Amino acid sequence: MGISQFLKDELIFTEYVCEDQEQLFKMIHQVAKENVYVYEDFFKKILQREKSYPTGLSVGEFNVAIPHTDPECIIEPFISVITLFNPISFHLMDDQSKEVDVSLVVLLGLSEPHAHLEVLQQLMYMIQDKQCLDQLIHAKCHDDVVSVFKTTEEISNRGN
């Protein structure tokens, strides 16, 4: 199973302008709700979950966040990719007292616990690979994002 099949055109945003997490999650929620990917409680849940268990990751030059929440509020699984025009603040996954400016958000709307190992591994590969991360962060359009995902998939398939 490849990571790119979870991408939805309407949930990829490049150089997106927003103020903070709440605005970002609200926008994702609205789009996901219109497309029947999530239930009504998604927004509340993801905001709450990010507060209790933040998902900011410091990966070298850039910071990334991978917000996700309970599978119960997902109808159809998706991965939303947002590159931010101006970085927004997230707390670190391993240190809630620290905030980092995040330039790339990969929001995981996964519905089945434990079932998405391969997809998650591909995601981690992208985050940990400097070149991939660079390309994602500097993506200018949909196609740039999709292309990084597809390349990662190919590399991952070759490895298996």
Added chain:
Amino acid sequence: MKKYKILVACGAGIATSTIVCDRLEQLLKNNNIHSEIIQCKISEVATRQNEADLIVSTTILPTEYKIPAFNAVAYISGFGAEALDQKILNHLKA
């Protein structure tokens, strides 16, 4: 040979703990450490700690536990992953 029970936790018990479970399974298998890995939400750890030897968590630990706990964000970010491997092995072999 002792069989270790390891609780692998993250906030939702769905995403980051899945990555950590896989990494640990490989690590322990390659080092011939007999173990059972249980994936759970961090909120379940308090009630399940009595059945386990070790907690490996990607989120901040909300409380103190009776058993040792390791933070595993290194497996997610990639920074310090090998060092964490060693730390966990040293702990289990000690």
